[in-house]
Amino acid sequence: MGSSTSTRLDRDISAHIPPSSAIGAIVSLRSEDDAVWNLAAPHLAVRNNDSHTLYAYGIARALLRAIPEADPEVVLPAILLHDTGWSRVPDDQILEAIAPGGGRPDLVLHHEREGARIAREVLTVLARPERIIDRVVEIIDGHDSRREALSIEDAIVKDADKTWRVTPHGIRIVCGWFELTPDESLRITAARVQDALFTPEAKAMAGALISIASIDQAPQRQGR
Template structure:
């Protein structure tokens, strides 16, 4: 599920790397700061379930992008919450994790259990790191209900919920969902889109999800496939 990281050709025929813009001057390049890396180091062992480690990192990037449009939101709440939100799946029996969200069924009791356990794990991790108690309480409140709660408690909660969902229609999300349920890419996109569009809180997330869905839909078209 990796991305293409190196060129396989240089059609121009000369090196242009000296003329590239400095990455520090570009927006939309999220990276974990030292404090977030400490959170991640403690969260990661709890996220090695159904690809939640990869999901959480990509959702972190989506949340960071949404924060660019919402300066009123507290990043010190949103970003720890998105890194920690799915840690509770580590407390659900492995053979039941996917049954919790499977099409045509689902186990709401397990969804609630992972939220509750995730909130407990997050509180322990942030406490161990000496995180501000007031911010920790807000992070824990968001995690305990991030899937089951239909309304957003705050702009921070809205951004966490939206980042979590938008990932589903991203390339990483579709790669993952295909293998969860044995679906081809088109069917995975139909399933993911049905669980994303109409369920987002911010206009920015809705636009992001629409763009990702449009690109995936076009990528599966006969015209694009004919170019391969």
């Protein structure tokens, strides 16, 4: 961060900077989620799944603030563990499994099953209640392939996972995966997100992100 004393204003404004809590900012994982992260992270060191997972966690936290009836003790472990199963798929096959216009549904199902197994192991080690473990495992085993949401918690996990695609990070990562321009990446990710979300809150969030990314591609923004 830069200095709170503006070189243009020539006075200190630090007393007017609110704390992160005042604006609902997420500056770290909850302690109970950090314990899950520490055990999940070794399984997420493939295809940017570690950074994807952290961004999806932030999105899930935002959705939970807007949907207070959902249980964070189910949603947050589930989002941190949802993609651990990709660590059980050969690295050179992962992109083929998720590529637009084709893919390998068998590998998608395999990563879901493996992720569910890893999630049960992690949450058992952490002595989470069995009812929580069962719900998290159920969500992860089908988070990509299942077309309906089993619960509001399942809907939030699915929505947080997919909304990531149209964040600046998601668009940039998809560019690298498939050698696309930012405009091409935006069009692919937006098309795959717009009709796949369950909650109105996620639809509004994704719409705003898509609008911002679209403006970044406008000639006026590009200086053309």
